[in-house]
Amino acid sequence: MFGWLNKKESASIAKDRLTIAIMSDRDNLAEFPFMDELKNEIMEVVKKYVGVKTVEIKKEIEGEIEALSIEIELDKNSRR
Amino acid sequence: MGIVIAVISGKGGVGKTTATANIGLGIALNQKKCVVVDFDIGQRNLDMILGLENRVVYDLVQVMDGEASIKQAIIKSKVSDNLHFLAASQTKDKSVLSSEKVKALVEGLQEEYEYVILDSPAGIESGFEHTIEFADTAIVVVNPEVSSIRDADRAIGILDAKSQKVKDGEEVRKFLIVNRISAEMVQKGEMLNSEDILDILNIKLLGKVPEDKGVIDASNQGKPIILDKKSMAGEAYARIAGRICGQDIAIKDIEHPHTGVFKKLTGMFK
Numbered sequence: 047m048f049g050w051l052n053k054k055e056s057a058s059i060a061k062d063r064l065t066i067a068i069m070s071d072r073d074n075l076a077e078f079p080f081m082d083e084l085k086n087e088i089m090e091v092v093k094k095y096v097g098v099k100t101v102e103i104k105k106e107i108e109g110e111i112e113a114l115s116i117e118i119e120l121d122k123n124s125r126r
Numbered sequence: 127m128g129i130v131i132a133v134i135s136g137k138g139g140v141g142k143t144t145a146t147a148n149i150g151l152g153i154a155l156n157q158k159k160c161v162v163v164d165f166d167i168g169q170r171n172l173d174m175i176l177g178l179e180n181r182v183v184y185d186l187v188q189v190m191d192g193e194a195s196i197k198q199a200i201i202k203s204k205v206s207d208n209l210h211f212l213a214a215s216q217t218k219d220k221s222v223l224s225s226e227k228v229k230a231l232v233e234g235l236q237e238e239y240e241y242v243i244l245d246s247p248a249g250i251e252s253g254f255e256h257t258i259e260f261a262d263t264a265i266v267v268v269n270p271e272v273s274s275i276r277d278a279d280r281a282i283g284i285l286d287a288k289s290q291k292v293k294d295g296e297e298v299r300k301f302l303i304v305n306r307i308s309a310e311m312v313q314k315g316e317m318l319n320s321e322d323i324l325d326i327l328n329i330k331l332l333g334k335v336p337e338d339k340g341v342i343d344a345s346n347q348g349k350p351i352i353l354d355k356k357s358m359a360g361e362a363y364a365r366i367a368g369r370i371c372g373q374d375i376a377i378k379d380i381e382h383p384h385t386g387v388f389k390k391l392t393g394m395f396k
Contacts, residue, residue: 055315055316056315056316057315057318057319057322058315060272060318061318061322063272064272064275064276064318068276068279068326068327071276072283075287
C-alpha cells in the first residue's frame with residue numbers, strides 16, 4: 047500500500063525518459079533536415095551499379111571528430 | 127471543397143485503421159458526405175474493418191493510373207449512404223505513389239465529398255509522406271506507451287516538414303487521439319495520462335478512447351465499434367466524430383471515470 051513511498055511511479059519515469067529522448071530526436075531532425083533527400087540521392091547513385099535495399103545514415107561523435115556513417119544494405123536479389 | 131484529414135501514427139498497431147473506420151462512419155452518421163481512403167498500399171486492411179472486403183473491384187492505384195474512374199472504384203458502405211470507401215492496392219508496393227498522382231486523386235475527392243479521410247501507412251517512409259502531403263489536418267493516433275509516443279513525434283516532425291500547407295506558409299492542423307487507455311492503470315500511475323502525452327507532443331487533444339475488448343469483436347464482424355452505442359470505445363468515437371463535424375462536445379475524462387470531471391472544448395474544427 048505504501049509502495050509509492052520508495053518506488054517512483056512508472057508513468058512519471060516514462061514521461062521523463064520520453065521528454066529527453068524526444069528532445070534529442072528533434073535536435074537531430076533540426077540539424078539534418080536534408081537527411082531523407084541525402085538518403086534517396088545516395089540510393090540512386092549506388093543503384094546505378096548494384097541493387098540497394100536500404101540506406102541508413104547516422105551521426106557519430108568521437109571526441110573531437112564528428113562523422114556521418116553511411117550503411118548501405120544491398121539487395122541480393124537484384125545483382126547486376 | 128472538402129476537408130482532407132490524414133490519420134497518422136508513426137508506429138504500427140496502435141489502432142490507426144480502426145480509428146479511421148470509426149471516424150469516417152461517425153462523420154457519415156452526422157449526415158456529412160465522407161470518403162475514407164486506404165493509403166496503406168500493399169497492406170490493405172481498412173476494407174476488412176469496414177466489412178467491405180468482398181466488394182473491392184478497383185483500388186486507388188488503378189484510379190491514379192487512369193485504369194478506373196473514382197466512380198467505378200468507390201464502394202458504398204452498407205450502414206450509411208454517406209460513407210464511401212476507396213481501397214488500397216494489395217499487390218503493388220508503396221513506390222507506385224507519386225506526388226502528382228496523389229494530388230490529382232485528393233483534389234478529385236475533395237470536389238465530391240465534405241470530408242476526405244486518408245488512412246496512412248505506419249512508419250515514416252514515402253507512403254506516409256504522400257498521405258500527409260495534401261492534408262489540411264492530421265489526426266495522430268497514439269497508445270499511452272513510450273514507443274508509440276516517440277514514433278508519433280517523429281511522424282509529426284515529418285508532417286511539419288513535408289506538408290504542402292506548411293510549404294505554402296500555412297499551418298497544418300494537428301490533433302491527438304489517445305487510444306487504448308486503461309483508467310485503472312492511469313490511476314495507479316502505471317500508464318501515462320493524456321495530459322502528459324499532450325505536453326510531450328505539444329499538440330491539441332481530439333479525444334480519448336478507452337481500451338475496449340469490443341473493438342476486436344467489432345473488427346471480427348466488419349462492423350466498426352461506433353455502431354455499438356453501448357460500448358465505451360464506440361461512444362468515444364461518436365464524440366470524436368461530432369467534434370470533427372464542428373459540435374461542442376466536452377472531452378470526457380475516461381481516465382478518472384468516477385470523478386465526473388468534464389473539460390470544455392469548443393468547436394476546434396469550425
